[in-house]
Amino acid sequence: MSYRWLLDAEAYSFLRRLPRSRRSLLERAIDRLADRPFTEPSFIGVDAEGVPVFHLFVSCYVIVYHVDHAVRKVLIYEIYRVE
Numbered sequence: 001m002s003y004r005w006l007l008d009a010e011a012y013s014f015l016r017r018l019p020r021s022r023r024s025l026l027e028r029a030i031d032r033l034a035d036r037p038f039t040e041p042s043f044i045g046v047d048a049e050g051v052p053v054f055h056l057f058v059s060c061y062v063i064v065y066h067v068d069h070a071v072r073k074v075l076i077y078e079i080y081r082v083e
Helices: 009-016 020-035
Strands: 004-007 043-046 052-058 061-068 073-081
Touching (some): 004 009, 004 020, 009 020, 009 073, 020 052
Parallel strands (some): 004 073
Antiparallel strands (some): 043 052, 061 073
């Protein structure tokens, strides 16, 4: 049940500036999300419109995303580093 993933411009910009090894780590995590869209996130928030926004910790990064089951897509809104 593989979904497609799409990156927001901000997430894409962050990802492309990373060194290849770290970028690959995050791309593999995003691929796993697309392969298993029902993966339990690290925590769930809600945006201003009441839509659930999922946060997944990967190493020292957080991937912020939403799964749209109707169109079978994982929408990556933001990726950021945590200390």
